[in-house]
Amino acid sequence: MDAIKAIEKRKSIRSYVSKQVEADKINILARAANSAPKAGGFHISVITNTRVLIDIDEKALTAMKNSGNDFLTQRANTPGYRPLYGASALFVISAEKGPYAQATASCSATAVTIAATALNLGSCYMVSPILALTADSGLSAKIGVPEGYTPICAVALGYTESEDAFSTPREAADNINYCE
Template sequence: MNVSEAILTRKSVRAYLDAPVPVDLMEKIIEAARCAPNAGPFQISVVRTAGLRQKINDRTLDAMIHSGNEFLQQRAALPGYQPLYGAPVLFLLSGPADAPYGAVNTALAAGNMLLMATSLGLGSCYLVSPTLAFNGPNNLDLVQEAGIPDGYKLQCAVVAGYAADENKFTLGERKRKGSVHYVG
């Protein structure tokens, strides 16, 4: 698949098969992140342990429920909603808490990861919801277990895996976002 096809076919996948991502594919996704435009340090924690993914999932769900944000609370209340969607691998992208471009660096890296995953035949989804669990109160155990460096803050996450047929939390039709204004 070339880049244009990956861009046009990528979508947020929110249901995964219980099948591991082969290590060579995972490494390609990580490599893609590290080739993105960048203006500062960041780290990718690759969470392959099912137990830790479950813990992060549950704490994220709890944080969504208690967020006070109506959109997040509605999502969390959907029957069967799991914020990590049962994906077999979770990438956590963190950067220095006080760095000016931490969010941009990690978002660009994550964008490359999504496109690489698509080109490899994998589903993926960009997530900010885990930041509610990691950057909220009583988070130190998660930060330590995920190996996020001292002084770093979780900026975003990516899940990837083989897409399940049923994808009930994703709209079937892909929409075009944003607006365009031509000058001249």
């Protein structure tokens, strides 16, 4: 799939089947994560261990419920809602503390979502798993976040029931102007 098609096809996928993402695809995604623009050090924790994924999912759900934020609380209490949506892999992107940590991690995560789409994998850029890591620093250590780095964002990855999950057309954008 060419890059423009993958960019335009990418959607946040919120339902995954239990099939594992193959190691060669994980490696392509990790390389994509490291191909993004950056302004400072960043680190990618690639999580495919089911027990760790369940731990993050449960702790994120609890953190959302206890967040005091109406949107997060409502979402967490939606029947059947799971923060990781059953994804079989999760990339957590951490960055060195600094003014561009968020931007650097987000660039990397976005590259992963586009590469995933090109591989016909579902993906979802998310911050909810970060709540689990903030609530439990032991969990950050467990997934290999280096000392001095802050977990910023995550990408859920996995196979979807059908490629139709990608096919919802986007609304026409009215947020672009051209200075010619």
